[in-house]
Amino acid sequence: MDIEELLGFAKRAGFFWPAAEIYGGASGLFDYGHLGATLKRNFESAWLKYFVTSNGYHLIEGSNMLPEKPLIASGHASRFNDVVVGCSKCKTYYRADVLLNELNIKVSEGAKPEELEKAIRDNDVKCQKCGGALMQPKDFNLMIDVALGPENHERGYLRPETAQSAYLNFFREFNLLRKRLPMGLAIIGRAYRNEISPRQGLYRMRELAQAELQIFFDPENWEINDSGKLLERQVNIVPYSDHETRRISGNEIVEQLGIPRFYAYHMCMINRFYEEIMHMPADKLRFLELGGDEKAFYNKLHFDIQADISSWGGFKEIGGLHYRGEHDLSSHTKGSGQDMSVESNGKRIMPNVLELSFGVDRNIWMLIDLMYAKDGERAVLKVPYSIAPYNLAVLPLQKDDRIIEYALSLESELRGPFKVSYDESGSIGRRYARMDEAGTPLCITVDFDTVDENSDRFGTVTIRDRDTKAQRRVKRPELADAVTGALA
Ligand SMILES: [Zn+2]
Structure with a gap:
């Protein structure tokens, strides 16, 4: 990218x-x-x-926010500088060393204004926007000052x-x-x-x-x-x-x-x-x-x-x-x-x-x-499971009242121990794709079998793994442990 x-x-x-x-x-x-x-x-x-x-x-x-004194003592007030150079015509400002490096003119990171001015002169560098002449480079302190208190204020800085x-x-x-x-x-x-x-x-x-x-x-x-x-x-x-x-x-x-x-x-x-x-x-x-x-x-x-x-x-x-x-x-x-x-x-x-x-x-x-990886048609953010924004998503497979009710109760149960996304909109493929892009390790789907008392899969849900796409059925009482295990 x-x-x-x-x-x-x-x-x-x-x-x-x-x-x-x-x-x-x-x-x-x-x-x-x-x-x-x-x-x-x-x-x-x-x-x-x-x-x-x-x-x-x-x-x-x-x-x-800090008062001025410690930042004078640390040297930031006098030395925390970059060198700025402005265009005399259009008033665009550049960080001089970055401008030169981008034009493949080698200067060191801590180069002084005089050295940069010489490099600009020797290479006849002009404003990249309008071609105007550049003014004299000078030190620019990067600290952002703040006025503390009214009127006769005390000078301070954001650290x-x-x-x-x-x-x-x-x-x-x-x-x-x-x-x-x-x-x-x-x-x-x-x-x-x-x-x-x-x-x-x-x-x-x-x-x-x-x-x-x-x-x-x-x-x-x-x-x-x-x-x-x-x-x-x-x-x-x-x-x-x-x-x-x-x-x-x-x-x-x-x-x-x-x-x-x-x-x-x-x-x-x-x-x-x-x-x-x-x-x-x-x-x-x-x-x-x-x-x-x-x-x-x-x-x-x-x-x-x-x-x-x-x-x-x-x-x-x-x-x-x-x-x-x-x-x-x-x-x-x-x-x-x-x-x-x-x-x-x-x-x-x-x-x-x-x-x-x-x-x-x-x-x-x-x-x-x-x-961020392309896995065929699929885009997956393969961040470690331990830092992924969501631990899991709960997805009802069909728009059916019983399925949605079950999924919602599952979501509220899992929301305590885990960070959970819930999504019932659009096709299941689209929803998997969104969760893959969010880096969500596990998707739990609820389907007709989950809520059908006559099915031998009654009371089970499917867990899908982000990286392998492998799916398996788990009984609801065993779900929290299965999720904890998969995230470890
Ligand atoms: Zn210019």
């Missing part, structure tokens, strides 16, 4: 579409519909369980990333959680960026959802207990040194690339999440190292988590694993005056941060891109 096809499918089926659609939509803002919102929530729940609660870490929730809330709460949580390292604080929530030219569906948005885990640790005392042998997993990795892709184990990443064991361990953990929980094919996921100007100066190690997404033209970032050193807590210690150094093994240290960061919207897009 290309971007337009995927967007068309997402709208038609009920996953997502532009916000304020009836007014023509808004750039970089999306609403999730009844299927998308549940798929997103299920993805977040799976993420939370796998990365956070299973590791003994904690979920917190920070304010979406540009959820991570800052974890750093701002480190001190209190460290004390509440019995002063132990490593300590993990996770946030699932929205972040806001005034993107210059939002595009590519859910790739670059002005309001986005993040799932981020910040692990605070003592770099000299973080013993990784690999009893689950995660480090034996094979991972696709592209180091900055030679840009060559290799598939090697976590242990080999440590031995051959000199990457710290705790870092390789988390690469393997992420790899397992995508391959085993999200059922992603092994060749679709890789870790790409950023170096030089591309990575933030404070990151000691920075790998993008990338997925091969055909609608986005190949490998694209869906998350990141960042060893941020002590930058964050040092900056906020300086900015706030609150000393956040702690006692660890008899020494005073500033905790280091390992960040696992995921763009939730990009992950949702990726899942649809990778898992």
Whole structure:
């Protein structure tokens, strides 16, 4: 699928579409519909369980609006910039590096305005809309400011990333959680960026959802207990040194690339999440190292988590694993005056941060891109059963009063333990097709035999499996267990 096809499918089926659609939509803002919102929530729940609660870490929730001071201390007020270039004639604005890269003029992601201006001049780049001359490129801060309170208001910002809330709460949580390292604080929530030219569906948005885990640790005392042998997993990795892709184990990443064991361990953990929980094919996921100007100066190690997404033209970032050193807590210690150094093994240290960061919207897009499959005439969204928006659908086979009554009572019984769709309109083929596109694992049909006391199939219903299309009859008292079993 290309971007337009995927967007068309997402709208038609009920996953997502532009916000304020009836007014023509808004750039970089999306609403999730009844299927998308549940798929997103299920993805977040799976993420939370796998990365956070299973590791003994904690979920917190920070304010979406922040006063100015912490964002000055973190560097966002001065450095969270992209370079914008405008057309002198039609006033179209472009993100300069994206414009140049699209014209196959290579510039790095963190390129400065001067470098971009030179590239524009050297290549005689004009406005892509009207051919007009481009103005001087300049830094543009991506944070969205908000005025807090009336008249002499206080300046605040919508948070540009959820991570800052974890750093701002480190001190209190460290004390509440019995002063132990490593300590993990996770946030699932929205972040806001005034993107210059939002595009590519859910790739670059002005309001986005993040799932981020910040692990605070003592770099000299973080013993990784690999009893689950995660480090034996094979991972696709592209180091900055030679840009060559290799598939090697976590242990080999440590031995051959000199990457710290705790870092390789988390690469393997992420790899397992995508391959085993999200059922992603092994060749679709890789870790790409950023170096030089591309990575933030404070990151000691920075790998993008990338997925091969055909609608986005190949490998694209869906998350990141960042060893941020002590930058964050040092900056906020300086900015706030609150000393956040702690006692660890008899020494005073500033905790280091390992960040696992995921763009939730990009992950949702990726899942649809990778898992929407044509199976002959049939289109199926093969998302893992564990995160499908509906667990099952109840479908009366014919429009018969007794059948419909039975189906409705079945629906209300199953609605407690499961997320259920009920549909009696149109042919059974059409209804199966809709549920296949919604990714619904099981369809339960009620027919004449179900309600016919003289039939030897009286009191049984049919369960149809999404992926195999196999059907079997089950007695109603055994149905809930059969469904639970099939979903496991
Ligand atoms: Zn123009």
